[in-house]
Structure formats: C-alpha cells, structure tokens
Amino acid sequence: MKSARLAAALCPALALVFACAAHADGMAVPAHTPAAYTQECSACHTAYPPGLLPAASWKRIMGSLDKHYGTDASLDDKAVAELSRWLQANAGTYKRAVDTPDARITSAAWFVRKHREVEAHTWKLRSGGGPFNCTACHAGAVRGDFSERNVRIPK
C-alpha cells in the first residue's frame, strides 16, 4: 500500500526519465479521494479518475451539474466547492486529457480509436448503458486500471 502510494507520488518525476506505467497513461488515481466524490459521482456511473479530463472540462462539468448530460446531478454548494478544487488539482495534463466540445471522455479521438473494436451492440449489453460506463468492462476503472489484461467485455 505504502509503496504503491510512493510510486504514485514519484511517477510524475520518473515519467520524465522513463515510461512510468500508470502515469504515462495519466490514469493514476490520487491518493486521497473525497468521500463525496465516491458517493455522489458514482451514483449513476463510474467515478471517473480525474486524470481522464483536463481542468477546463471539469470546470464546465462542475459549473452545470443541474444540466448534466440530460440529467440533474446537483449537489450542495459546499460539496461542489470541495469536489471542484479536488478535480482541478488532479485533472489530467497529458495528451489524452482533451477538452472535447461536450466535455466527454468518450468523445475524445483516443477513446474512439481505442474502442474501435467494440461493436455497437456490445455497448448496450448488460453494462446498463454505453461507453460512459467504464466499469462494465474495466473492473479496475475507479483505480485507473484500463490495462488490456483486465478488460472483460460482458457477454
């Protein structure tokens, strides 16, 4: 546990020198995740690792929770402030973290490319939704684990 945390802390520095597995992908999850994030932001879907989107996207998302991709995901002001700060501090700064027009991870070119082989009907299977439901296929999504090894497409 301790060494994993240490590795996560060192990764940004190490990545400059050699590929640092988790961080090279920018998916490493911060050591501290506010309870409100785990509770509120996983009520309807995966609690996305903050590194999947840049600060600009998180800002737009947290500024319009009452109109959240067609639903109302409003939180009290205190929770919004706390989560906004945490998301800004841990937002992605690597090349995959792009601010798409609809502030979606799933609209990014890399996402579409990586999932090219997932057939349209598969998105709707058991996963209870679509591409946004990372956990349906990536059991380790919340921990930032999207490795090929651990992908399971629901049958």
Ligand code: HEC
């Ligand atoms: C009431 C349910 C609900 C809650 C609570 C909720 N969301 Fe969502 N969220 C949705 C829906 C619905 C979508 C769109 C899913 C789809 O593609 O149809 C979505 C999509 C997203 C996406 C874009 C996913 C993609 O397609 O790339 C992000 C990012 C996101 N939510 C972040 C958050 C954050 C951060 C919180 C907590 C502050 C949160 N959500 C809380 C319902 C919710």
Ligand code: HEC
């Ligand atoms: C229906 C199943 C499914 C869902 C849902 C899904 N993925 Fe994937 N994902 C896959 C498959 C299959 C691959 C390709 C594995 C491979 O061959 O590298 C993949 C690949 C990836 C990769 C590349 C991994 C690598 O090592 O190159 C990332 C990153 C990723 N997904 C992130 C996400 C995120 C983030 C979400 C949610 C917003 C998501 N995926 C939703 C099935 C899914």
